[in-house]
Structures are given as C-alpha cells and as structure tokens.
Amino acid sequence: MLYEITPGVKHRSEEFGGVADSFYYGTIILNEDEYRLLLQIESGKEIGEEHQEKVKEFLDVGLISLKND
Amino acid sequence: MKKIPIIKTVIPGIEVVKLGSPLFAQMELTSECPYQCIFCYNVWKCSDNNSSKGMTRNQAFFVAEELIRCRVFSVILSGGEPTLKTYLAELVKYLRENGIDVIIITNGALLTEKLLHSLLKAGLQSMQISMHHFLPEKMNQITENPNSFKLTLQGIKNALKICGPEMFNVNMVATKDTVRDIWGMGEFLNRLGVNNFSIGMVSTCGQAGKNGLVCDNRDLEIAYNQLRGLHLKYGMDVAFTGGLPFCALPSIDEDFVRMANVCDAAMSQVVIGPEGNIRPCVGLPDVAGNIFTDDIIQVWRNSDVLNNIRQFRNTPITCRSCEDVDTCHGGCRASAQTYSGDTLGYDPMMPERRK
Numbered sequence: 001m002l003y004e005i006t007p008g009v010k011h012r013s014e015e016f017g018g019v020a021d022s023f024y025y026g027t028i029i030l031n032e033d034e035y036r037l038l039l040q041i042e043s044g045k046e047i048g049e050e051h052q053e054k055v056k057e058f059l060d061v062g063l064i065s066l067k068n069d
Numbered sequence: 070m071k072k073i074p075i076i077k078t079v080i081p082g083i084e085v086v087k088l089g090s091p092l093f094a095q096m097e098l099t100s101e102c103p104y105q106c107i108f109c110y111n112v113w114k115c116s117d118n119n120s121s122k123g124m125t126r127n128q129a130f131f132v133a134e135e136l137i138r139c140r141v142f143s144v145i146l147s148g149g150e151p152t153l154k155t156y157l158a159e160l161v162k163y164l165r166e167n168g169i170d171v172i173i174i175t176n177g178a179l180l181t182e183k184l185l186h187s188l189l190k191a192g193l194q195s196m197q198i199s200m201h202h203f204l205p206e207k208m209n210q211i212t213e214n215p216n217s218f219k220l221t222l223q224g225i226k227n228a229l230k231i232c233g234p235e236m237f238n239v240n241m242v243a244t245k246d247t248v249r250d251i252w253g254m255g256e257f258l259n260r261l262g263v264n265n266f267s268i269g270m271v272s273t274c275g276q277a278g279k280n281g282l283v284c285d286n287r288d289l290e291i292a293y294n295q296l297r298g299l300h301l302k303y304g305m306d307v308a309f310t311g312g313l314p315f316c317a318l319p320s321i322d323e324d325f326v327r328m329a330n331v332c333d334a335a336m337s338q339v340v341i342g343p344e345g346n347i348r349p350c351v352g353l354p355d356v357a358g359n360i361f362t363d364d365i366i367q368v369w370r371n372s373d374v375l376n377n378i379r380q381f382r383n384t385p386i387t388c389r390s391c392e393d394v395d396t397c398h399g400g401c402r403a404s405a406q407t408y409s410g411d412t413l414g415y416d417p418m419m420p421e422r423r424k
Contacts, residue, residue: 010142010170014089016073021092021142027337029086031073 002067003041003055009063011038022062038063078381080389085336085379090139090366092337095351096132098157099123099149100343103220104176104212106201108242108277111149112354112403113342123149123343126156128361132341133163135365143170147351149343152179158187165192172196177224178217185231196237197267198225202247203257211247229262238265240310243292244282245271251292255299255307266299267308268292272401273408273417274352283408283417286317293318297325314400315393317418332398335378339369349378352403378402383412 005011011020011030018035020028030038037051041064047055058064075084100113101122124132136144144164151157152175161171173188177198188196198221202208205218214220228237241247241254251268258266270284270292271277284292296307307325312332321328334350342348345361347368357375358368369375377383381398383406388399399405400416408417 010092012140012142019086019088019092026331027092027333029073 001047002044003047003059003064004044004067005038005042006062006065011035011063020063025061025063028061028063076376076379078379080381080384080394083381083395087370088337090141090369091339092142093144093333094136094139094141094338095145095147095340096124096129096136097147097149097341097343097351098129098151098154098160101153102148102150102176103153103178104150104214104217106212106242106276107280108211108244108271108275108282110272110275110277110352112274112352112407113344123154124345126154126159128345129154129156129160130163132345132360133160133167135360136341137164137167137169139365139369141169143172145172145174147174150176150179152184158184158191161188161193162191170194174199175224176200176212176217176221177228178220180224180227182227182231185227189232194236196228196232197240198228198237199242200225200239200254200258201241202250203254204250207247207250225261225263234262234264238267238306238308239263240267240269242269242271243284243288244277245284245288246282248284248288248291249295251295252298255295255303255305259299259303259305263305265306265308266296267310268296269310270313270418272311272352272404274403275407278407286418286420289313289317289418290319293321293326297322300325312398312401314416314419315397316391316420317400317416331396332401334402335375339365339375347372349375350403352401353406385413385415 009020009022011018017032018030020030037054074087076087077084099122151173164171171193172195174197200221201211208218209215239258243251255266270289271282273283277283299305300307308327340348340351341360345359346356347358347360348356355374357372383402384399388394400419405414405416406412
C-alpha cells in the first residue's frame, strides 16, 4: 500500500517529535518515532510491516490517506 | 527517545504539551469598522487607549514574517474590518506563498467582485462573513449602520458569484433578542444559495454584557434545535462557533450540527492586536507582550499571562473535578471573566450561573 499526507494536514517538528493538525481531528502530538514515520510516508518511502499498527492509527485520525495512483 | 515537554497544571493529573511556538494566529489588522455591532467582542473598543487605527503595510508584513518564523499552520485575518486595508490581498499572497493557510473574517460590506478576484488570485482559502439578521431594520439596528443589510447582502451575493458557496460561511451572532430568529435566517440564506451557516452564541466580551444580550444554556438549546432543523430540511451545513461549556450543551448530534468547541487560547493559538499586542485570544484583554518590541517566541514560552491559562489557573474551582475539564477549560474564560468580573467566574452559558 502507498500512503500520503492527507491534503490539508499541516505538520511541523518540535523538540520532542512533532505536532500535526488535521481538519477533522484537530491537533495531534507525535513522539519522535511517530513523527519520523510521518516524514517517511511524506517522502513516499515504502512502509514496512512493523509499522502497520501505527499506519492504521494515522489513517484513523486522518493524518494520512491511501494514495491514488 | 526524548520525553515530551509538558506543563503541569493546578489540576492533578492534567498536563499540557509545551509547544515551542503557536500553531494558529489571528491578526487584527485594524480597529476600524463601518459597523458598530451592539455585541462586538473586540475588547480594545472598551479601552481608553484605543487610539491605534491598525497595522500599516510594513507592520502587517513584519507580523507575517514573525508568524512564518513561528511556523504557524494558519492565520485568521480580522479586525475591525480587514477589507479596509488596501494591502489585504498582498498579505494573503505572502502568507500563502509561505505555506500558511489563510482565513478572512469580514462583515462583507466591502466585498466587491474586484476584491474577491484579487483575494482568490492571492490564494485565499476561506472566509467567514458576518450577518446577524434577515430583516433589514433589525440588521441595521444591530450594526448601528443604516446601510449594513444592503451592503452585507451584496457582499454575500458577490462571494457566491465569484467564490462559490463552499468557500465561505455566514456567521450570525445569536443574542437573547435574536436567538429565535435562527430558523428565519437559515431559510433566508438558503434561498440566496448559501450552504454553510454558523451560529456564534453572543460573547459577553466587549459590548454585549452591558447591552443585556447575554444568553444562557436554554437559549443554546433553542439555537441547536433550529440549526438541526435547517440541516434536516434544507441539507445546510450548520455549526456552532466559539468555545461553549460542555455542561451547557444539549445532547448534540454532530452528524447534524458541527461544533468548533475546543478553546485553544494560549495552548496553540495567539492573537496579534491592531497595535501589535500579543493576547491569548480575541476575547481576553490581557496582554502578554507586543510583537513590535518583544520576541514573540520568548513571549509565547515565558509569559505569565499565557502560562496561567495553560496551567488552568483561571478555570473555576468546581470545574476542576469535571472529567471534561482538559478540553472544556470551564467554557469561554474570556466571556466568564467579563460577565462575572472574576477570573474564576462561571461562563454565563453554564447552568451554575443561575444558582
């Protein structure tokens, strides 16, 4: 599966990891590992099986969506 | 892994994430406005020192640069009336080029087709147009301007023509006097072709308190039922704006009525006033610093005005044991403070107010 940052979602790095804002969910605080994963998704890198649970969480809060090819 | 920096609050078990800089900002470009709404929330209108007419072009662009440095996600441009500023479209363009979302709050009086074209070209994403009644005499009375109904109506028509109905919402401030007119307002807007309609329950900040327009939680239910009906009958996208105390809310079905109900004052949002004053929100008069003389990031991190809010020091004592306190904060603290004269007072919407 390929994912992308949902259109309209804003994010930025912070001292501890990151913070993101989705229109539907509001402000979301991400720890360092979560934020790194978000950046990986943004750069279009393949996401390994070990991150599937976190990817599902990101999908649930609207941070990322399935990429339409 | 680094530990997330937090701020401990005065409520045991409640902690707040410490952000390095604000995520959202509101720029009040000017204190001038062709309308003088009887419930205007602009707190500086009540000040004897309200001599500033607002930001010059250079000042506005300086503020924009500071907000870009803060890496904010979005900026609301308001006033007073922001369309009075001739640099408005230029400012929108500059913010958009730097990846910042921009929203304008306007009374619509000056929304000509030409201005709307230039705002669209600049990349404006969203607008809120304030219109407070569907009867001309009532609207003109509320705004203390004999032409306001005609002017705002034309602005809405222009926005529908140039931008389309999805780009803006019309916001009506409901008061004790007009809360039963929401249905009529919704039908009026629906006939025009407006789809997004929101209600802001009157805030006691600024002028409303002294004019006897303050609502309570029963008025909120009256408002909710009309909004719900408008959605069901006409399919309108309806919402409440502003921070409302959770205990005052009727049983709200968010499939029908959207809520923008989490107060982010000082948590993730900051307001820059017409004279550059940095405040936690549009309703609180407390000044944390001035963007033209102080480093906004240092103010954000160190100001007692902002830290007191983050630490829930202005949340009523009885609210502190409520399970919703971390998101509700005790309702609109600005409205509560103005209404009661006490930083720990109750929001006038709360049922406790009547005890």
